[in-house]
Amino acid sequence: MKLPAQKKMWNNRAITQRLRTILQSLLIAAGLLISYAAYYVYMDGQIYRESMSNLSATYGQINRTFNLFVQYNWNLLSDWKFFLEENPEQSKESMQKWFSIDKEQEIWMYTDLVLFNENDDFLTLLGGMGHADNCDELFGKLCQSRKALAGSYVSSSGVRRIMFAIPCDPVSVDGVTYTAIGVTYDNTMLEEMLTSNVYGGGSDCFVIDADGEIILSLTPKTEIKDAVSNLSDYLGEEHVFSDERKLERFRDNLELSGSGGFAVHYNDKEYYIYQMPVGMQDWSLVAVVQTEKVDGAVRNVQRMTTVILSFLCIGLLICLLWISGSRSRAQLQNAHLRLRNMENSKHLTEQLLSGITKMVDRFAICDLEKGTYEYREMKGNPLYPETGDYKELVESVSRRYTAMTGDDLAKITNMLSPEHLAELLTDREESFTFEYSARDRSMFMLMNVIPLAFKDGALHTVLLASQDIGVRHELENLANTDALTGLFNKRYFESLLNVKDQKKAPYTLFYMDLNLFKPINDQYGHVMGDKVLVEVARRLLLCIRSSDHAFRLGGDEFAVIVGSSLSDELCREKMQRMRTEITKPMQIDGHILQVGVSCGAAVCPVDADNSEQICELADRRMYEEKEKAHERMKARYMEELR
Template identity: 35%
Template sequence: MNMSWDHRMGRSRRRAAALTLLVVVCLFNIVGYLVYVQRQFYRESTQNLLETYEQVNKTFTVFAQRNWNVLSEWGNSLQEEADETAIRASLRHFNREKTTWRYSELYLFNESSQYLKATGESGEAQELWGAFAATYATGRSSVSSYVIGTGERRVVFTVPIRPVEVSGVTYTCIAVSYDNATLEEMIGGHAYNGQSDCYIIYPDGSVMLSEEPKSEIESWMTNLFDFLEKNAKVDADSFAVMRENVRSGGSGSTGYRYGGKGYYLVYQPVGFQDLTIVGIVERDVVDAGMRKIQKVTILLLLFLMGSVAVAMVRSVKLDAALEMEEKENALRTEALERRKLEGLANTDGLTGLLNERCFNSTLKQKEEARQPFALFYLDLDRFKPVNDTYGHDVGDQLLRAVADRLRSCVRSSDFAFRIGGDEFALIVNGEVDADGCAQRVETIKSVIRQPYVLDGRTIGIGTSCGSACYPADRADVRNIRILADHRMYEDKQKQGSSRRQSFALE
């Protein structure tokens, strides 16, 4: 009997030791998993941020080039005028575009800091010289900024012209200035639903302009490097690398803490004047979806560890067959939960459409397989007024209704995504020609603009849509995405212009 007791005690001790070892191994794996996931979060999140702000950068570059092109045309036109009266008349004529372009001032300038506004006002303003220094130093078009007396930033697009004389004063530059707040509204991408900061800075960190509404950093900030150095907790080595990369025109990312929160910061060159675009987003905003999955995974691991521990304790009384059955059940449960997690990772929680993570993965897979497809980028028009007027609940209902309609626009073999906010994308498999794309764009826009009845209210919205075909339009999916987004922006601009024209006719 003692031998039987000793045998049972020995077996119990062995099982307890095995259980203890299992707990230690599981905890070690969980810690390793957390470290690995944290690194993956940073790598994937910063890469996605770089791609997001590349689109914002593209929008700014297009906007700057359009301003320079118009100013060049106006400057050449002034050369053809015969006298001072004709020049002033031309300036007044050009200034009629102020409502369309939404600039603050149109004026001529010279190296003596003398100016002539399109309204006829003239004078001397030494404080403006800094905004024109780059143009006179290089003889090329440039963009710069200055701060007016109220503390507001003005952004100036300048173009050198052949000398024009008015009232005995010779002017050699034409320029338009914008309120920074107006530029934020016109070209800001409102990335991550406005929960981000986006700046264009000089090599020394001075802010030239902001492209997103301020959400995290105080509006008085004029030099990003000085602000971070004085107010944020940032790794000294990564901060030094960022300074050097910005000076040399490089790109990269870093992280910092400010106000008890963690932030991602990414930067990349604009492409002219040694300017750099910087995007800043709170980590929880970027990682929210992935962190939910991480928490669920850890809970599942703990659940599985507890299940195995219970199975080991019960195995003292159960035979080998029952023990094997319990293990098989645990494995089936793990497989089922894994499939659920995979579904959660690729699904937008609000609309049930596929999410941006799945969108990026699908594009990558199709590029690797060289499978042709058509990409449609959509951005809802007039959604924000609906949200502001009726509240987020109605806004969420509207997004779900839009998602249902988008599903009807594609086949079961195609894909529908919600990229974020009121942005959506469709991938139609197979080769689609330009006429087919144009026809489908009109179909999509027609379906979306049909009235919605939500909570007894009839609501009308529209959508801007751009398309691109792979590989017909571009040989890689990154440029396909940029092209579709650019065409969507052109469609939005075109619709805005059409509405303005219709208002003018009325």
């Protein structure tokens, strides 16, 4: 590969690696963000459920305390009502005597016991009496409904008080008729007695009816400071609920005496609104509590945990980026180092190639590890692609050429295989040379295989340099080749057998002699006979492999040497193929001609261990077959005469 292309490839790899690192970082960051969001949502849900459970426990206890307190007041008022109904004509002094006022006040800390009527006339057991315009709404509601109720009002001294009242039969005291009785408490006293300033003043707690009307407040008002009579309407008007469906659920719970909790935003603060039925009449207890009063500590832990996890994740991400970046930088540095090494060796390579081009006709630099090559043709048009797969290059050379060696098993594909080269070339000082030729013997070349690089002691890169030596081999080619057919001649036949005797190499020899060739010569002349011999030679080459050798020994005698010892069955198949191919009718100069062939075979070292005996045996078997053919022809001729 050329250096600019190598630079471009490594730069592309570096860019790809950076992009991969960025993508991995983004994926990790996205995963961390998703995990963080999932953790936060999960923790919010857990904290909300835990907060609702805490609110239920806290205000459930307040609710039970309030129920006991209310029940006591109904009992107190019921006892007084019974006393009054038994004694409808009373004086203030007699009523005070009947009640242990001081003792009851010390225990329950109520403000006063009151008789009143629809005209807003009132009488207290502590001595107060008169007309209470400020209680007109409360007194009127009780007298109209004629049932027990509770409510709040502002006294003439400006103090908010809570009253529990029930209707009674008319009672006359000092000439004034009263129709209801009640017990009153200062609101602050009631708040302290029932809730003990729950959640440190960060909450409001109301008792309201099904319509949302506030009956009384159980805690000091620290959150909803406005004068509010209907809590449900107020929450709707102030848009405390971000979702109208939550407001509807809140109102449904009031009407159906249900319970539930909501997270809301009001006055730039976060609140929990919790509601539960009181258990008497249609009243509900509603608490408005700052969320930080309920779950502030848990939220701080959540935030601290989130901060710690965030730092850990950021640290992990930075470590991953650093590791990935270090790896990328190391790879890039290695690539640059290899590139500098290549550039440093470029001049040496160019000098080497410059010298090679003066000596060879074509060459290829082959990477045996990757299985690739780079090819250059120095004279004429390229015979192969300039780059490609090494195995395909060797196979292409093998299809065009055959090795000129006495070892018939040595194919070009075997000789240039990476395994064979690695076995032959073990260091830089060694080289490998062999001659090869075109299959039609029109070209003769010399191949030099030179090791260029080793990796971990194994052959990595080789140079294949080819040189045309056709001129040098021209005379030798003429001496070894039959001039008429182009097959090898008897001289080369004997030379090859001599080499095989020396190497003790196995082979199979086929002798062939044409039948009915002489009549063709006699009838059509020697020119026609020569053309028949050329056609027979062509057909014979179709029956053998590139590593096999075909010979014309003289006249109409031919031979084939196969570079291995064949079994009897393979010998018969080989002879049958050659007979079939050669005896096919041939059309020459408008004449349809046909010859027969007799064939004999011998296998070395199965039949004999030297070429002389092998030749004698193959020749004898051929003539035995020829005699049998003559006998068959004679028998047919005699049959025809009869």
